[in-house]
Amino acid sequence: DVKVTQSSRYLVKRTGEKVFLECVQDMDHENMFWYRQDPGLGLRLIYFSYDVKMKEKGDIPEGYSVSREKKERFSLILESASTNQTSMYLCASTYSNQPQHFGDGTRLSIL
């Protein structure tokens, strides 16, 4: 069965820290995505990647960066965490125009 695994379900970090969120998929998908989900704002795309070492900005890339060194792994980096980055973060993967497969999410709190 298809699996997208996010490294942490819950994470608490301090303001100014560098934060890494990891996502691994086992389906050999080309395309991977990072979203944040906030009440009343739906899903917002932060970054996506359509191949190893390739990345594109989504709708809200400010304050974030990403890394895709291997096809199965897509990392989201908060360069200097701030309280307004407290959110639920969802990773997804797909190929072509097929449905996206989502991880269970990481609930990140920045104190």
Next chain:
Amino acid sequence: GNSVTQMEGPVTLSEEAFLTINCTYTATGYPSLFWYVQYPGEGLQLLLKATKADDKGSNKGFEATYRKETTSFHLEKGSVQVSDSAVYFCALTESTNAGKSTFGDGTTLTVKP
């Protein structure tokens, strides 16, 4: 650009009631259409899909028909259960767009016994 507009929630129904969640879309090409469901504390999971006009997607008693003439993909279920309580997202994907999807804002459904 592409957009998806969903019926605003929250929606509260009694068990065994009929459910409709409206979804309309705007797209430049010929998108595939999806409904995803998100249960509390989990990520989104695919509920059903349709890839071309007049296709009907169905799963777990839910159905939606791809209507190109009205650019709609409304979700329906004849008799909801308490276990259907979740957030439902309508989405579209175009094949020329690296698998990027456009999502609606989500509709929260609560089913009461």
